[in-house]
Amino acid sequence: MKLTAKGQATRQRIIEGAASYLRGDGAASVTLDDIRAITGTSKGQIFHYFPDGKEELFLAVARFEAGRVLSDQQPHLSALTSWAAWERWRDSVVARYRAQGRNCPLGVLMGQLNTTPGAHEVIGTLLDRWQSELREGVAEMQEAGLVRSTVDADRASAALIAGIQGGVQVLRSTGSVTHLEAALDLVIDYLRG
Amino acid sequence: MKLTAKGQATRQRIIEGAASYLRGDGAASVTLDDIRAITGTSKGQIFHYFPDGKEELFLAVARFEAGRVLSDQQPHLSALTSWAAWERWRDSVVARYRAQGRNCPLGVLMGQLNTTPGAHEVIGTLLDRWQSELREGVAEMQEAGLVRSTVDADRASAALIAGIQGGVQVLRSTGSVTHLEAALDLVIDYLRG
DNA sequence: CGTTTTCTGGACCGGCGGGTCCACTGTGGT
DNA sequence: ACCACAGTGGACCCGCCGGTCCAGAAAACG
The missing domain is CATH 1.10.10 (Arc Repressor Mutant, subunit A)
Known part of the structure; x- marks a missing residue:
């Protein structure tokens, strides 16, 4: 066309x-x-x-929103090279979702696009990209000697993704960001050792 | 009636x-x-x-399913008094959701009951109950001297809830339980110190 | 028994919402 | 200037689905 x-x-x-x-x-x-x-x-x-x-x-809208999710975390997400940077990133994520409140555009979209393959693909791509930025951040911290090398960067970034997703989900039902904060802070504490 | x-x-x-x-x-x-x-x-x-x-x-069905979520974790969930018990619990959660696969009854239900107050209440109650069992487990471990007392049991249990929720969400879109496992294992590692 | 209440089946309704169609209006190219 | 095709508006269609209604079967109760 x-x-x-x-x-x-x-x-x-x-x-x-x-x-x-x-x-x-x-x-x-x-x-x-x-x-x-x-x-x-x-x-x-x-x-x-x-x-x-x-x-x-709806898929087009979902892709658009998925893009926003990542760009809203910039420039912090791509430069997780110090503890201060991690904190700034953490704060930006919490702020973003606190502002969003119970209204989760992607969540609503996923609810309407009833488990079509395309919907899974959009979410899958988003989570992949997100997680690899985080994994990269952990790896850089390890290279700089700020995170002990026994930490599994893959597992830590996966846990972060899960914690964020779950935190947002709880936010959607209860309106509170405490779970999101708890998950982020605990994993960061874990990385700090 | x-x-x-x-x-x-x-x-x-x-x-x-x-x-x-x-x-x-x-x-x-x-x-x-x-x-x-x-x-x-x-x-x-x-x-x-x-x-x-x-x-x-649908609310009645949701309450029924919410009950199953907790009872499927028994007897482990109510007796988190040793590391072995925590491992058994962890395995039962992973097994349950692996078996469930992409089909999340409560998730579908929440999608249909469009953010009615009742729906939030069912999820809220479930998460509260779940989290207090976990917090209780952490506290017992602390009393037994198996977890350092500086750990915030509230925060740790909140992070577990978030990690599980997010892990299940990822499972729904990608079909993989690795995020759920990563979140559970990382928090348990964190508790172990 | 009879009668009152619960239980069951299914025909029917109404509107909501995705999708089609077509006539009309630009707009760009030559 | 013309023409082909992109862009726009909106009337219309139709299947789906939540909900209503009522008549008849079956219990409960005295």
Whole structure:
């Protein structure tokens, strides 16, 4: 499908409008009609830019949001070379999710995209990238002699990912970030030895 | 509402039938008609036993499943008094979720019950109970001198809960239990000092 | 027994929401 | 200027699904 500049802009407007809607309150479930209203478009346009309909659109939004998850942690995530940097990263993660509160755009999206292969792929890619940045950070700390070399960087980064995911999940049901903080702090303490 | 013995039995059949259906494959979303077919009942019965319809029924199923989550960890969960006991508990959790695989009944249920207060309450209660058993276990280990007293039992149990939740979430998207294992093992290592 | 209450089956309804269609309006290229 | 094709609006369709209703079977109760 050929897209002119105008077309590109509209397509992007749909994706970002949907994303920003999901970031707001009261977005337990989303319909194409919601998105149409919010983005000031029409059914025709939605199916013009996303011929496969809901799934294709929602996947695009999910990819967009997944990108934000990582970029919101920058520049800290890519430079975990000192304890101070780790702390800054930890704080940025907590701040981001505290601000997000109970509304988890990706969570809602995953709930709607009922376990389609594409949905798994988006989440899988996100977690992979995320974890390898963390693993890299741990490895660098080890090379600098700041983390004992007996620590398994793979396992530690996996535990961080799990802790964050779980912390966010708890945040979604209880509205509290204490679990997220506990998980992050405990793993960092573990790395400190 | 008065329920005869027969009525009780039917009601329970509906709940357990729905639960067992959710435990199986291909249950990305569930409709009342699915449940009707599976449990060999009729619309009339469903609304007879669950006058508030879908939400009431699904909450009942969620409570049932939440109970299973804890009872599946027994007797280990309530007797975390030695490192061997902790290992047995860890193994039982991993085994349970490995067997469950990608199908997370509670996860699906939460996806359908769109953030109703009742849903949060069920999850909140489950996590509270779970975490206090763990905190109790950590405290007992400290009293026995097996865990250093500087460890914050509250934080450690919160981190465990987060790690488990996140591990299960990763399992749901990737099909792998490595994150769950990493989180559990790292926290237990941390407790060991 | 009879009667009252519970239990069961299933036809039916209404609206919600994804998806289709088509006519109309730009816009870019030659 | 024209034409082909991208972009836009919105009416319309239809299957799904939660929920209603009622009639009849079956218990419980006196």
